[in-house]
Amino acid sequence: SLGIALKRMVVDQSVFAPWAICFVFTLNTFIDGGDFNESKNRIKDQFIPTYKVNLSVWPITQLINFWLVPPQYRVLIANFVALW
Numbered sequence: 001s002l003g004i005a006l007k008r009m010v011v012d013q014s015v016f017a018p019w020a021i022c023f024v025f026t027l028n029t030f031i032d033g034g035d036f037n038e039s040k041n042r043i044k045d046q047f048i049p050t051y052k053v054n055l056s057v058w059p060i061t062q063l064i065n066f067w068l069v070p071p072q073y074r075v076l077i078a079n080f081v082a083l084w
Contacts, residue, residue, distance in 0.1 A: 005067035012062050013055065021050050057081065 022043050029039040061081045065074050 002067055005063055008066045009059055009063045013059050017054050017058065018047075018051065021047060021054065025050075 025042045025046060026036075026039040029035075029042050034042075058081075061078070065077050069077050
């Protein structure tokens with residue numbers, strides 16, 4: 001139902017998305033030879049702009065995904081949007 005899809009989207013965007021953004025920034029900093037302090041600075045500088053872009057794409061995508069797409073195709077849809 002739309003209500004359940006809306007709840008899933010809110011949890012996805014308020015819990016998972018911020019964690020994933022910070023994880024990717026931290027991992028990329030370490031891969032580039034940086035340390036934890038550089039990772040914290042990168043998150044501090046780039047989190048808000050990145051999260052704003054995230055909010056312009058993913059909430060509607062995930063709402064449609066959770067509401068209309070059968071579970072077996074949800075990863076495919078998310079991957080397609082991520083590559084686009």
